[in-house]
Amino acid sequence: MSRVGKAPVFFDSGVQVSLTPANEVVVKGGKSTLTVPLKPVIKAKIEGDQIILTRENDEPQTRAYHGLFRALVQNAVTGVSKGWSRELVLNGVGYRASVSGKTLEMNLGYSHPIKFSIPDGIEIKVDKNTTVTVTGADRSKVGQVAAKIRGFRPPEPYLGKGVKYSDEHIRRKAGKSAGK
Known part of the structure; x- marks a missing residue:
């Protein structure tokens, strides 16, 4: 078994x-x-x-x-x-999110805001403009939506800017070292 x-x-x-x-x-x-x-x-x-x-x-x-x-x-x-939830954090200067109706609008450092339509069965809440919580009954759908949102600007290793899961640890790299 x-x-x-x-x-x-x-x-x-x-x-x-x-x-x-x-x-x-x-x-x-x-x-x-x-x-x-x-x-x-x-x-x-x-x-x-x-x-x-x-x-x-x-x-x-x-x-x-x-x-x-x-x-x-x-x-x-x-x-x-009980439902499932996934929390995302927006890290970066000017990075913010807001929900209006069935659309999540995010400013992630691009020249244009990103509009993401929220699928059926998923609820998205934004706290303090930088924390996005994805909740729903279907675990795979919650994970898929959270991964899609993270994919718009994945965290980068030098400054840690981007969209990351709240429990995710970003491995940081040292920048250029000054030579002689």
């Missing part, structure tokens, strides 16, 4: 879980509804307040899928109950 895959996924009373004939796990909660499609070799069953995933065979690829899909179902359950 996969160490991750054999552990059941527990969910509380505020979360409704159902299985579809197309081998999908549908998770409904206070935040939203998420669907996790499963491979044909992975089967799910609901027993009380837990979801148990099993696999048909012991091939290495199937064992890998077992752990993967268990983690995806766990992420969906956590997402609809």
Whole structure:
């Protein structure tokens, strides 16, 4: 058994879980509804307040899928109950962000402001013009949006200017050393 895959996924009373004939796990909660499609070799069953995933065979690829899909179902359950968030920090002179409607507008040192349309299921908040918080129920979507925002101006190693994750450490380089 996969160490991750054999552990059941527990969910509380505020979360409704159902299985579809197309081998999908549908998770409904206070935040939203998420669907996790499963491979044909992975089967799910609901027993009380837990979801148990099993696999048909012991091939290495199937064992890998077992752990993967268990983690995806766990992420969906956590997402609809608590939600996921990622925080970004804008570092640099004149770097700032603001949200207006479904658009995030950022000044990142370019000659023009960058307008980023916020996708459905994602909420973006800006604190003090330099901290952007991306929240949502779908963990992969939250990470994808945060990575896209970071990609507009990744942090550079000399001054540390750019958009970085709040928990990210930037390896700094020494500048040019003065010669004789």
